[in-house]
Amino acid sequence: MNEEKFKELKKNTPELIMFLKGMPKGGDLHNHSLGGGYAEIIYEEAIKNNDFYDLRTHKFLNKKEYKNSDKSEKIISIKLLEKNHIEDYFDNYSMRGLKNKKDGASHFFNTFTNVLSTKIKEEELILEILKRNQLENMSYVEMISDCVPTNLIEKFKASFDIDETFNLKKIQSYCKILGKNITKENMSKLNLFLDNREEFLKKNGIRDVEVGYMPYLRRMTCDLEVFFIEAYLFILSSCWDSRIVGVNVVEIEDSLGARRNFQGQLKILRYLYEYFNIMFPKKEINLSIHAGELTIERETLENMQDRIVSTIFLTRNKLKRKFPIAKRIGHGVSVQWETKETLEIMSEKKIPVEICLTSNEIVLGVSGKEHPFNLYKKYNVPMVICTDDEAVSRGNIVIEYLKAIERYDINYCELKCLIKNSLEYSFLEGESLYVDRNCEIFRSEFSGMKTIEELEKGIVANKNLILLNKKLKMQLELEKKILEFERNY
Structure with missing residues (x-):
């Protein structure tokens, strides 16, 4: 490339x-x-942990929470949610529903309390x-x-x-x-x-x-x-x-x-x-x-x-x-x-x-x-x-x-x-691969290494240094992966 x-x-x-x-x-x-967590994936956990859904607050309730609620007709079963109101769930558990709201910030931050109601770990x-x-x-x-x-x-x-x-x-x-x-x-x-x-x-x-x-x-x-x-x-x-x-x-x-x-x-x-x-x-x-x-x-x-x-x-x-x-x-x-x-x-x-x-x-x-x-x-x-x-x-x-x-x-x-x-x-x-935060300049142990083969030799030669520095290890792996990707693209 x-x-x-x-x-x-x-x-x-x-x-x-x-x-x-x-x-x-x-x-x-x-x-x-x-x-x-995507709404589609969270939902499968939500219905394991809960029995009801409140159309007013867009939150899930288990049986104990329902018992302590006002038992409004707006609190519906999971079965009814899936049958008639599933779009309400998806629209209120992500920004997918923003088109129906004026305040993006409020809609955004409300999704988090909604997710908490699912009781997902x-x-x-x-x-x-x-x-x-x-x-x-x-x-x-x-x-x-x-x-x-x-x-x-x-x-x-x-x-x-x-x-x-x-x-x-x-x-x-x-x-x-x-x-x-x-x-x-x-x-x-x-x-x-x-x-x-x-x-x-x-x-x-x-x-x-x-x-x-x-x-x-x-x-x-x-x-x-x-x-x-x-x-x-x-x-x-x-x-x-x-x-x-x-x-x-x-x-x-x-x-x-x-x-x-x-x-x-x-x-x-x-x-x-x-x-x-x-x-x-x-x-x-x-x-x-x-x-x-x-x-x-x-x-x-x-x-x-x-x-x-x-x-x-x-x-x-x-x-x-x-x-x-x-x-x-x-x-x-x-x-x-x-x-x-x-x-x-x-x-x-x-x-x-x-x-x-x-x-x-x-x-x-x-x-x-x-x-x-x-x-x-x-x-x-x-x-x-x-x-x-x-x-x-x-x-x-x-x-x-x-x-x-x-x-x-x-x-x-x-x-x-x-x-x-x-x-x-x-x-x-750990220490970095780069000099002065410049990703184009490698530290002396790896200076001038621009091919996969050169990097592999450098990694073997400096294995003790790499073992002591997690950041250096991951940066070298990334450099090698990018070179491999460019070679095969």
Whole structure:
């Protein structure tokens, strides 16, 4: 494959889709487990766990829930749902039903509470996502999911018994309270939970796709006390078990709770970042934060003018912006309402933005030239193509690459760079194959190796180095797969 052949390929969308589906694509670094289950697959689990469906709320009910309900005639049996109202289900469990609604954001976020009503186990959703990624020739997914067991979360919350209103000025003493829970007995709950999930996935045929987990903090639905407790535990968990590769912050930025608590949440994260860096000096503390998922229709200029840069440094105080803390930004759609300094910082410090084109289009109504894709490209800000909530959006990673290529005239070299970015900017442990984040320059051990045969020799010669560096191992595998794909296409 060369630029001329790829240019011809771009003229034929179906053929381009086939090409992209087969092409090795590295990783998806922004994938919510709750948004990754297709309605068609979730339904089969929903009818195993429930007996009724409420046409008013679009939620499932089991017999116990029905007994405690108002028993309205709008609550119908599964049999009646399938006979007369199945389209209501499909339209309200994905963005398929957006055509009948005015507010894309509300419809989008309502699907998640609907999915929860099905009582499907999260491991089933993750299994579906990973199987789909195998079909798409992906090798790695960073999953934003419930990966810290509930019993451990409740243990930490129960121990936080303070006879006062939560006060950020006392955060040091609060850390001492929670620190008493750091025992092998407590933290073994985390290890066992992840062991069981790993065993379930292997038992169900997941072999070719690696997964790294990211627990998520809720900016909208948590008060500062709960946010602090969960942030403490989640960052601790990422230091304790390497299968938890980082921590994410999610939910709607323009909600009242998110607006009111924004600076308080930044202070908590900043303090805990420094706190756990001292406690675990050899561990990388990785934060990827949803930021700038905003438009002028949904938020004020005052709140958008520094949202992304403040998130990167975890402070709105310019004097404290000594070094970036957040390592990736999710969405970043409102960057044009900040100053070019934000883009220059992201470029210089190599802070990538997780680009979710379909999600931005259906939730925010932002696409084409209104999307800042080309602005990031102009300032050489690293970008990673991601899905966000692929099943809710009725998409997948192939569609995301397709949109990037067709809307922003991506050439073949740029496509390969985007693909390689997905592992380079992942939170995989270990050293990188590339020098200074440049995917065209290999480290000295592999310098000048441009053929499959040369790479294979390099891999054998450096097997001990590769065994110690998971990221390097996966990057070499990706380079080899791309060369094999190009040779056979």
